[in-house]
Amino acid sequence: MGKPQTFYEVFRQQGISRRSFNKFCSLTAASLGLGPAFAPKIAHAMETKRRTPVIWLNGLECTCCSESFIRSGHPLASDVVLSMLSLDYSHTLMASAGHQAEKILEETLEESYGEYILAVEGNPPLNEDGMYCIVGGRPFVEQLKEMAAGASAIIAWGSCASNGCVQAARPNPTAATPIHEVIRDKPIVKVPGCPPIPEVMTGVVTYMLTFGRVPPLDRLGRPEMFYGQRIHDKCYRRPHFDAGQFAESWDDENARRGYCLYKMGCRGPTTYNACSTTRWNGGVSFPIESGHGCIGCSEENFWDNGPFYERLADVQTPLGVEANADQIGLGAAGVIGTAIAAHAAASALKRARANPAEDYKSKTESEGV
Amino acid sequence: MADSTEASERGNGFLGTLVQSSTEVKSPAEKVYVYEAPLRLWHWLNALCIVVLCITGYLIGSPPTSVMGEASENFQFGYIRLIHFAVGQVLALALLYRIAWAFMGNHHSHQLFLPPVWSTRWWGEVWHEVKWYAFLTKTPKKYIGHNPLAQLAMFCMFVIPIFVAIFTGFALYAEGQGIDSWWYSAFGWVFAVLGDSFWVHTVHHVNMWIIIIFVMIHIYVAVREDIMSRQSLVSTMISGWRFFKDDRE
Numbered sequence: 001m002g003k004p005q006t007f008y009e010v011f012r013q014q015g016i017s018r019r020s021f022n023k024f025c026s027l028t029a030a031s032l033g034l035g036p037a038f039a040p041k042i043a044h045a046m047e048t049k050r051r052t053p054v055i056w057l058n059g060l061e062c063t064c065c066s067e068s069f070i071r072s073g074h075p076l077a078s079d080v081v082l083s084m085l086s087l088d089y090s091h092t093l094m095a096s097a098g099h100q101a102e103k104i105l106e107e108t109l110e111e112s113y114g115e116y117i118l119a120v121e122g123n124p125p126l127n128e129d130g131m132y133c134i135v136g137g138r139p140f141v142e143q144l145k146e147m148a149a150g151a152s153a154i155i156a157w158g159s160c161a162s163n164g165c166v167q168a169a170r171p172n173p174t175a176a177t178p179i180h181e182v183i184r185d186k187p188i189v190k191v192p193g194c195p196p197i198p199e200v201m202t203g204v205v206t207y208m209l210t211f212g213r214v215p216p217l218d219r220l221g222r223p224e225m226f227y228g229q230r231i232h233d234k235c236y237r238r239p240h241f242d243a244g245q246f247a248e249s250w251d252d253e254n255a256r257r258g259y260c261l262y263k264m265g266c267r268g269p270t271t272y273n274a275c276s277t278t279r280w281n282g283g284v285s286f287p288i289e290s291g292h293g294c295i296g297c298s299e300e301n302f303w304d305n306g307p308f309y310e311r312l313a314d315v316q317t318p319l320g321v322e323a324n325a326d327q328i329g330l331g332a333a334g335v336i337g338t339a340i341a342a343h344a345a346a347s348a349l350k351r352a353r354a355n356p357a358e359d360y361k362s363k364t365e366s367e368g369v
Numbered sequence: 370m371a372d373s374t375e376a377s378e379r380g381n382g383f384l385g386t387l388v389q390s391s392t393e394v395k396s397p398a399e400k401v402y403v404y405e406a407p408l409r410l411w412h413w414l415n416a417l418c419i420v421v422l423c424i425t426g427y428l429i430g431s432p433p434t435s436v437m438g439e440a441s442e443n444f445q446f447g448y449i450r451l452i453h454f455a456v457g458q459v460l461a462l463a464l465l466y467r468i469a470w471a472f473m474g475n476h477h478s479h480q481l482f483l484p485p486v487w488s489t490r491w492w493g494e495v496w497h498e499v500k501w502y503a504f505l506t507k508t509p510k511k512y513i514g515h516n517p518l519a520q521l522a523m524f525c526m527f528v529i530p531i532f533v534a535i536f537t538g539f540a541l542y543a544e545g546q547g548i549d550s551w552w553y554s555a556f557g558w559v560f561a562v563l564g565d566s567f568w569v570h571t572v573h574h575v576n577m578w579i580i581i582i583f584v585m586i587h588i589y590v591a592v593r594e595d596i597m598s599r600q601s602l603v604s605t606m607i608s609g610w611r612f613f614k615d616d617r618e
Contacts, residue, residue, distance in 0.1 A: 219561065243447070262432065269566075300565040301565050305567040305568065311430060311431065336585055340586065
């Protein structure tokens with residue numbers, strides 16, 4: 001690891017002009033929603049701050065977060081990786097391998113203790129002493145705890161690190177655990193999504209590098225600027241929802257007209273993410289725009305709240321039967337209704353069989369008052 | 370514990386009064402004024418709210434067939450939700466009013482919220498009522514307010530679910546108002562307790578069915594007791610007067 005450079009020095013070394021640098025700062029300010037006054041502040045930070053080391057760990061995951069990250073358009077992932085930060089360790093992107101690669105972790109702990117950002121993709125499984133995920137010959141949970149100890153802040157990439165995702169879905173045999181339940185003494189920024197939106201990922205990194213602190217977080221620890229609203233709140237199909245116009249099946253006339261996918265199980269109304277505003281693939285589209293409902297991939301337990309194409313989630317009943325709220329409710333109401341009918345019949349029978357004279361007497365008494 | 374139970378059953382203090390008003394009355398007057406006008410008003414307003422909320426709530430979960438025409442000219446689903454939200458707020462305000470009435474009204478008015486679960490005598494009479502409904506006892510006891518089993522059912526299947534409905538409902542409404550709204554500051558904690566938004570929807574929905582089942586049982590039992598027990602039921606919630614059909618103990 002060479003002598004730490006400032007961001008600006010790195011930019012200039014790569015042949016980037018002062019003019020391009022200023023453009024980058026303006027664009028970044030705009031993409032973070034900060035307004036033009038922040039462009040000079042970003043420029044100043046880039047000129048004076050050393051590149052922050054980032055250690056990117058991979059636990060139990062599918063690497064979709066890394067894949068998403070490298071497709072960021074604003075700012076370009078290459079700018080982030082090559083110029084803004086010093087990505088010292090990342091299974092997917094680093095050149096070194098084996099012992100050389102693992103040695104970087106030790107060096108970082110020695111040289112940048114308390115300064116580096118730890119980005120965690122995936123989560124540690126805790127069952128069987130963490131044996132379900134081995135990295136560099138050791139359980140991932142050990143590596144995670146070791147590296148978390150010296151980090152200034154931690155980013156939880158994706159639903160795996162933030163919520164557990166598919167490996168933590170019921171019955172969760174490996175006890176896959178979101179990282180905030182393993183590490184409790186560091187600020188953790190959760191960036192859920194499966195994967196998170198590329199621009200959201202680079203946006204969060206840029207914010208942390210620029211301001212040297214974690215972005216404002218909501219109640220669940222997600223950056224408010226990207227997770228402050230539901231997909232539904234900014235969905236371009238929302239007028240059809242309010243009008244009462246819904247697609248009834250994937251290939252009907254209403255689906256072709258672009259009506260709301262609510263009845264097809266769209267999770268937009270319960271999902272906090274920026275898909276309907278930033279969109280995907282450089283702003284081309286997002287699932288609902290492509291005609292498929294949102295599956296709520298950035299929400300906790302989204303795998304357990306299935307099926308994805310039904311409005312009502314299946315609930316695991318104590319009898320082991322999966323049924324949705326209406327099936328459970330109707331079933332219970334049916335049982336109670338039958339019981340009431342049987343009880344009413346038995347009551348009528350009892351009354352009929354009781355002494356008719358006494359019955360007549362009490363009846364006239366009750367009518368008399 | 371045993372001492373306090375005995376003391377309360379002798380009728381000492383507030384808790385003792387609660388037990389007194391929730392247990393059997395040997396020889397009441399022929400008719401007693403039980404439900405005062407504000408309480409009866411609440412009962413029927415509350416019933417109306419529940420009917421409207423169940424219908425609109427069900428439609429929110431399973432929307433009716435799509436309307437045709439331009440989206441800008443229609444607001445059908447919007448109105449269904451608007452009615453649900455507005456009536457939900459009426460229901461909550463009515464419940465606040467009912468809680469206030471529990472302090473202001475007669476001693477039957479706080480029966481709904483405070484079943485005397487610490488009293489062995491009360492539990493004995495719950496069991497007696499269970500036997501009465503199972504056709505194992507010939508004569509029911511006389512009660513001025515609710516009978517103990519009814520009181521227990523009201524608490525478990527009405528009071529608790531109505532609070533769950535209001536808190537989960539307001540939490541979901543707060544999401545629509547935005548996370549920087551005062552609604553979210555006041556009710557956002559529900560998500561910390563129950564989990565993700567979709568699960569809160571499910572809880573809210575299952576809770577509706579608990580209330581529907583309560584309504585079914587409530588109406589059946591009220592009509593049955595009106596015919597078979599020794600006191601008036603249905604007319605009492607209209608006129609306020611409880612009539613006793615015989616003068617046996």
